[in-house]
Amino acid sequence: MRAALKTLMPRTKEIRVPIATKLVLSFLIIVVFISTIYMIVGVQLISNRIVSEAQDKVRHDLNAARELYLSNLEQINSVVRINANRFFLRDALLTGNFSEAYHELQQVRQGEGLDVLTLTDETGEVILRTSFFDHTGDNQADNELVKAVLEYNVPISSTLLVSGEELNQESPLLANQAHISFIDTPLAREREETEETAGMMLIAGAPVFDDQNDLIGVLYGGTLLNRNFGIVDKVKETVYEEVQYKGKDIGTATIFQDDVRISTNVENEDGTRALGTRVTEEVYNQVVGHGQPWIGRAYVVNDWYITAYEPIRDIAGKIIGILYVGVLEEKYNDIRQSMILTFGAITIAGVLVALIVSYFIARWILIPIFKLINASKAVASGDLNAKVEISTRDELEYLADSFNAMALALRKRDEQLKEFATQKIMASERLALIGQLSANVAHELNNPLTGIVTYSHLILEDTDPDDPKKKSLEKIVGQAIRCRDIIRGLLDFSRQRKPDKTLSNINTVMEQCLSFVENQALFLNIEITKNFQEDLPMLVLDASQIERVIMNMIINAAEAMDGDGELILTTRSTLEKDTVELEFRDTGPGISKENIEKIFDPFFTTKDVGHGTGLGLAISYGVVKAHNGIISVDSELGKGTTFTVRLPVKVTEEVPDNGNPIQNISH
Ligand SMILES: Nc1ncnc2c1ncn2[C@@H]1O[C@H](COP(=O)(O)OP(=O)(O)OP(=O)(O)O)[C@@H](O)[C@H]1O
Numbered sequence: 194m195r196a197a198l199k200t201l202m203p204r205t206k207e208i209r210v211p212i213a214t215k216l217v218l219s220f221l222i223i224v225v226f227i228s229t230i231y232m233i234v235g236v237q238l239i240s241n242r243i244v245s246e247a248q249d250k251v252r253h254d255l256n257a258a259r260e261l262y263l264s265n266l267e268q269i270n271s272v273v274r275i276n277a278n279r280f281f282l283r284d285a286l287l288t289g290n291f292s293e294a295y296h297e298l299q300q301v302r303q304g305e306g307l308d309v310l311t312l313t314d315e316t317g318e319v320i321l322r323t324s325f326f327d328h329t330g331d332n333q334a335d336n337e338l339v340k341a342v343l344e345y346n347v348p349i350s351s352t353l354l355v356s357g358e359e360l361n362q363e364s365p366l367l368a369n370q371a372h373i374s375f376i377d378t379p380l381a382r383e384r385e386e387t388e389e390t391a392g393m394m395l396i397a398g399a400p401v402f403d404d405q406n407d408l409i410g411v412l413y414g415g416t417l418l419n420r421n422f423g424i425v426d427k428v429k430e431t432v433y434e435e436v437q438y439k440g441k442d443i444g445t446a447t448i449f450q451d452d453v454r455i456s457t458n459v460e461n462e463d464g465t466r467a468l469g470t471r472v473t474e475e476v477y478n479q480v481v482g483h484g485q486p487w488i489g490r491a492y493v494v495n496d497w498y499i500t501a502y503e504p505i506r507d508i509a510g511k512i513i514g515i516l517y518v519g520v521l522e523e524k525y526n527d528i529r530q531s532m533i534l535t536f537g538a539i540t541i542a543g544v545l546v547a548l549i550v551s552y553f554i555a556r557w558i559l560i561p562i563f564k565l566i567n568a569s570k571a572v573a574s575g576d577l578n579a580k581v582e583i584s585t586r587d588e589l590e591y592l593a594d595s596f597n598a599m600a601l602a603l604r605k606r607d608e609q610l611k612e613f614a615t616q617k618i619m620a621s622e623r624l625a626l627i628g629q630l631s632a633n634v635a636h637e638l639n640n641p642l643t644g645i646v647t648y649s650h651l652i653l654e655d656t657d658p659d660d661p662k663k664k665s666l667e668k669i670v671g672q673a674i675r676c677r678d679i680i681r682g683l684l685d686f687s688r689q690r691k692p693d694k695t696l697s698n699i700n701t702v703m704e705q706c707l708s709f710v711e712n713q714a715l716f717l718n719i720e721i722t723k724n725f726q727e728d729l730p731m732l733v734l735d736a737s738q739i740e741r742v743i744m745n746m747i748i749n750a751a752e753a754m755d756g757d758g759e760l761i762l763t764t765r766s767t768l769e770k771d772t773v774e775l776e777f778r779d780t781g782p783g784i785s786k787e788n789i790e791k792i793f794d795p796f797f798t799t800k801d802v803g804h805g806t807g808l809g810l811a812i813s814y815g816v817v818k819a820h821n822g823i824i825s826v827d828s829e830l831g832k833g834t835t836f837t838v839r840l841p842v843k844v845t846e847e848v849p850d851n852g853n854p855i856q857n858i859s860h
Pocket residue numbers: 745749750751753779781782783784792797798799800804805806807808809810811834
């Protein structure tokens with residue numbers, strides 16, 4: 194039982210992981226696995242959501258910026274259109290007196306914040322220039338806007354790229370204002386130029402008609418966008434409400450001329466406006482190169498922004514610049530980071546809670562198991578009254594019930610064994626008494642019986658063959674001899690004579706026995722095979738006693754086969770050479786299961802009355818035991834029986850008290 198428990202709970206030096214740890218670990222692995230997936234997916238989903246929200250926002254902001262930009266253009270358009278219809282202009286053109294017109298237009302230009310407000314005649318020749326007094330006479334018919342107004346006779350407004358010379362003509366101040374030197378910008382495209390002298394203008398032109406509705410001139414006016422921050426600052430002010438994040442403007446707007454910032458509130462690191470810096474090549478290629486808007490993150494001067502860019506086109510539809518709005522990405526990055534931290538904190542909290550919960554669950558599961566272990570230990574140490582009380586309504590309760598049933602069964606068997614042992618002891622004491630008694634009786638009867646046999650023999654010899662008493666006398670002699678044999682057998686069995694041991698060769702003893710029986714009628718039809726190992730070690734034994742054992746084995750086999758069959762006799766030494774085995778194999782009927790347990794009992798015989806005393810094996814048992822050997826039997830009904838006698842090579846004289854020479858009785 195102890196050994197069984199040890200295999201149940203091996204106390205080896207291998208690392209033992211308790212079930213509680215395994216349970217808690219499995220719980221943790223599941224929780225960590227699920228939370229990690231939940232965190233990765235969650236963070237990814239929300240990040241994507243944040244990014245797409247931000248992109249939607251800048252797309253909106255770009256729309257707002259465009260509206261502002263166009264409304265500025267529309268404003269200029271209205272001013273020009275309204276003034277082109279005023280009488281003083283028509284009169285001035287018709288009369289050639291421009292002094293009033295100059296004053297009026299000058300007031301309008303200043304009042305409306307225009308940089309240019311110029312009047313041409315119907316050929317495009319400038320006749321009045323409010324931004325550069327006296328600087329007239331040049332022909333603007335090549336100016337794309339003037340050209341279009343002259344051609345279509347309608348008010349037109351547009352963004353226009355104006356060269357440095359043209360600007361110089363409108364006003365040297367404007368040419369100066371437009372001039373912007375490039376500043377090295379990371380990721381910008383390669384350019385040979387180092388400065389921008391042209392300018393980008395919001396410009397509108399309107400035809401002036403006489404009373405007959407004939408075109409007599411063109412009024413055009415506009416504002417230069419270079420270094421003019423009205424629009425971009427308005428975007429920042431209205432769309433982004435000048436909100437700051439970590440000291441930086443959260444939203445910025447820019448107008449690019451080609452790829453150069455000419456009006457912006459994006460700042461350099463020193464806090465000045467980043468005029469002259471340029472857009473990244475990637476954005477440029479998409480917006481200017483392919484005319485596609487850009488929505489996404491972009492590196493702007495010195496920070497990452499979530500941006501929206503769209504092309505600005507001139508009157509002919511050519512892309513001449515870019516309108517940009519963007520919000521600082523840092524804000525969204527921080528939102529995402531704090532979200533990841535929150536997720537992480539929730540995950541860690543979840544893991545901790547799972548740890549605590551799994552610890553308690555493991556304890557809850559393990560308490561009944563510990564009860565079972567303690568009960569098993571108690572049973573192992575002999576306390577068969579140990580009982581496990583578990584009411585978990587699950588497999589453990591079922592196990593506990595089975596355990597209790599097992600303990601009860603063990604208890605009952607224990608009690609039965611005790612009772613059986615007590616009965617056996619009493620029976621063997623009784624047997625010993627009977628044995629003693631029968632030995633005495635046999636001893637007492639031996640001499641008188643010897644007398645009866647001798648004298649009845651003598652009388653029989655002296656009796657005439659025709660005497661009618663002769664038959665009765667013969668029966669007396671026969672029965673007396675039988676009685677004497679029984680008594681002698683009894684004496685042999687009970688005497689327990691110490692063997693008279695000498696060094697003998699067991700093969701010789703076997704041969705000797707065979708020579709006694711070989712010629713007897715019983716053996717005539719029996720085929721005897723001898724497998725005698727030649728180099729057997731010599732044994733120290735009482736040859737006459739062992740002869741008796743061998744004879745009994747051989748005769749038993751022959752009688753079992755009823756004088757017809759095969760008898761195989763084998764002698765061999767074991768591998769260790771410490772034992773010699775004598776094997777008697779026959780092809781007889783075999784021994785039944787009930788009988789095999791009794792064959793070594795004295796007086797057990799299946800032979801007819803007068804044929805066997807049932808003492809042969811009982812005596813053999815005693816003899817082999819006295820030689821420190823063992824007898825085993827292996828039998829199969831219908832096939833045959835094999836008796837094996839094992840005799841030790843080194844004989845110790847002492848026989849253990851409980852030494853049992855019978856082994857391996859199988860069936
Ligand atoms: N080889 C065998 N095959 C079948 N049965 C056997 C064999 N050897 C012994 N037995 C059975 O065991 C019984 C007991 O044998 P044992 O030698 O003790 O007594 P016995 O042979 O009947 O009588 P005895 O030996 O005194 O003449 C036999 O009666 C027989 O039933």
